[in-house]
Amino acid sequence: MGLDKKFEAYLDKLCKRIRNKDVHDTIKLEIGDHLQELKEDAMERGFSEEEAINQALTHMGDEKVLGKQLNRTHKAPMDLQIILPVLAVSLFGLLIMYNLQFHSTIKALHEMNVFSNSLVYYLAGLLSMLVMFRFDYRRLATYSIPIYIGTLLILSLTLLLGVWVDGIPFLNIGFAFINFTEVTPYLLAVSFAGIFHKWDWKDTRKFWIGAGVLALPILLLSTTWAVAATFLSLIVCMTIVSVSKASIKQVLAITLPLSIWPLVRFFVQADTSTLPNAYAGLTLRDANFIGSALQSTPEPVSRVHTDFIFSYTIYTFGWLSAIIVFGLIAYFIWRIIRTGRRMVYSYARLLTIGLAATFSVQFFLSILMNFGLPGLPGVAMPFMSFGGSHILIEMIAVGLLLSIYRRRNTAEQAMAYS
Structure with missing residues (x-):
């Protein structure tokens, strides 16, 4: 073995003991420099190169x-201020599904097994989140296109071959139907962050190319009645552009023309019917501060679980x-916005802020709908509403955010991906 190879072998064995692979390069650089200093110091004191290397290792x-x-x-840090609100709201959502399946009077929800299915969705989502936490999010930048x-x-395949329900296409994958339109905004946040994190908007040619890249998915979504997904993607x-x-x-030149048709659809589809109206005259003032204001869940309520x-x-x-x-979800959103604004690596900043915008608008539209203000039907409450597609994509998004936080201080590695 060559003399310098002894240092390399030592560093390789050392890094095998460190589970957090994100710090391997930094540790090799720091420990390697220290070994070289020890070696040079020993040689200055009259030792041969081989003796100096052995002394340095000793x-x-x-x-x-x-x-x-x-x-x-160097244990990989997990941002508890992100994960704990998500877990708390998810557990509460699961509790609601249990109540709907076993204690409500809506037979359809019993037959749908909303609790059993939700339990599967949450477990799959939790596993996906942990996988994404360990995954190096920076690799996605190279796969943005x-x-x-x-x-x-x-x-496009969903629009052409999907099963349409109330103007929204669902993709049939054999064993399940996926509402791909509600997944699309999250995928766009990931891809746009990678495409535009080094984009030169001052270049006229690049401006028009960028405008086309941004417009195409919005135009596709605008052909459906998935107005909520269109708005999310527009935001x-x-x-991302901002x-x-x-x-x-x-920003205005790109987004204003794209927002015209979704706004028309919004005013046509805006639904001011609320759950209290379905309860034959009940209003929000009839609800108790603690406990139930209802003795049973009436049959006419069809979207209580979504x-x-x-x-x-x-x-x-x-x-x-x-x-x-409300406070837990609002804190979660505030936390990721705060984290994103502190990111130095441009791709991390765009990805974090893009996902924060998606969660924020989804939450805002859902609240509007539930309080009887002009809102859009089909907007899932993050981490709570029944459904497999949105739970999985939201948990994956949280996993990405945790992955970004985990690697926030690895500046040297971040530059390698720039």
């Missing part, structure tokens, strides 16, 4: 002991529970 200590110490020091093209192809576009340092004029789950929370568990849920 001084550094056994790689097993040092590896265990560094492993404890394929993700974008894949999103367009699947969306993602506006956010954060990627385009001028205000450029669109109106927040209103159902108010009536069944009281205002206090609803305020806590």
